[in-house]
Amino acid sequence: MKKQTLRSPRLEAALNLYPNNHRLQRAIRAVLEEQEAYAADELVVLAEEVLMQIASVGIAHYLAHGDLHKEVYNDYLVQLFTSAGHDHNAGPVYRWAANMVKDCPVLTKSPSYAFFWETKEVTEKEVLSSRVNCLGELRNRVMHGFFVLPPEENRKEAELLGELLEDAHQVGLWLRPPNENVHFIQDFQFTGSFVLPDSNQWRLYAQAPTRFGRLAQRIVEEQDPGFWAQEEAALQHAYNEAVAPRMNEAVNALLNFVNNREQGAFAVWVHPQDPDADAYCAQIRQCILERPQTRLLAYGLHDQGISYTGDFLMHRLIALLNPNNNPGKSDKKKPADLLKAARSTTKIGSLCS
Numbered sequence: 122m123k124k125q126t127l128r129s130p131r132l133e134a135a136l137n138l139y140p141n142n143h144r145l146q147r148a149i150r151a152v153l154e155e156q157e158a159y160a161a162d163e164l165v166v167l168a169e170e171v172l173m174q175i176a177s178v179g180i181a182h183y184l185a186h187g188d189l190h191k192e193v194y195n196d197y198l199v200q201l202f203t204s205a206g207h208d209h210n211a212g213p214v215y216r217w218a219a220n221m222v223k224d225c226p227v228l229t230k231s232p233s234y235a236f237f238w239e240t241k242e243v244t245e246k247e248v249l250s251s252r253v254n255c256l257g258e259l260r261n262r263v264m265h266g267f268f269v270l271p272p273e274e275n276r277k278e279a280e281l282l283g284e285l286l287e288d289a290h291q292v293g294l295w296l297r298p299p300n301e302n303v304h305f306i307q308d309f310q311f312t313g314s315f316v317l318p319d320s321n322q323w324r325l326y327a328q329a330p331t332r333f334g335r336l337a338q339r340i341v342e343e344q345d346p347g348f349w350a351q352e353e354a355a356l357q358h359a360y361n362e363a364v365a366p367r368m369n370e371a372v373n374a375l376l377n378f379v380n381n382r383e384q385g386a387f388a389v390w391v392h393p394q395d396p397d398a399d400a401y402c403a404q405i406r407q408c409i410l411e412r413p414q415t416r417l418l419a420y421g422l423h424d425q426g427i428s429y430t431g432d433f434l435m436h437r438l439i440a441l442l443n444p445n446n447n448p449g450k451s452d453k454k455k456p457a458d459l460l461k462a463a464r465s466t467t468k469i470g471s472l473c474s
Contacts, residue, residue: 127157127275131283138290142310144170145286152279157272161263164270164278168256169211171282175236175253176211177311178294179218181303182225187331194221195333199340199427201315209315212257219249232292252285320344339426343433352420356406359399367397368404375405376412416441 132149139145148167155163180198183189197217201209219237228234238247259278263270270278289295295309304322305315317323323344326337342348371389378387389405391398402419409417418441420428427433 129279135286161270172211172215174311176215176218183221190332360403361400
């Protein structure tokens, strides 16, 4: 007996509306070519693709309107742009994007706003678009159903997705204004990832006179090769022998910690208002550098930029241990794996950072 493929008139109609959106095309075709009893996984992929594509529109609008920029949203975008793609699920990305554009002066006057927010008739309160937000729940439903849904449920979800895509096409949801120049949308379609393919592309955002632009400028400065020379010069300038007696106890405890451990973390707490804070750091640096067979990585942490992230530290450690490393050959490896390989090839007795 021939197995019945999933039939959905509205999803079939939607397929013809997006001839140039190759990611949507592939996801829709996968659903329509699957047997109706086993199309749940394909529906989840399509639903999450739609969520990501809608989110990309919201984030593009957010970046284009500096008056919307807030520190919490900017910090989230830094994580989104620098983390592995699978670190962020489609549902939460969509909800972040929706909150970013809740007061967008362009979207609030556009029919596209209905794909982010809707108004409850009873309370007249704005809530997330229910027909879009519920797409993020489909994965859980499928997982709880042992990765299958009844055929009639698959057909229902396909029809709802088809209707959503038809409405999105009607209002021109993915026709973005030309001033929204972002790395994750090309040729009016989502590229499939928010991750910056090249760290130099932070310069694209650093040109904007916005809060996110200033944040991007800080990141550009941190990624500049001259950043480390500046940090080194700052510590050298801060060195003051007069603070040495006050640091004896802390330095001795640190050196004892380093001498008796191969790894770990050690903190020396300094009051943020202490005028000699930088001098204390410089004194610690000098004592560690006097230790034989030791390489030191030292830099200041800032609340802006990416110097506070683990990847930033990892990549610098890799460069310090293996200056001849060619990152082009290791693009697909995790920084932690690259660091392990670099440590295995160095003759350093210990590493302090």
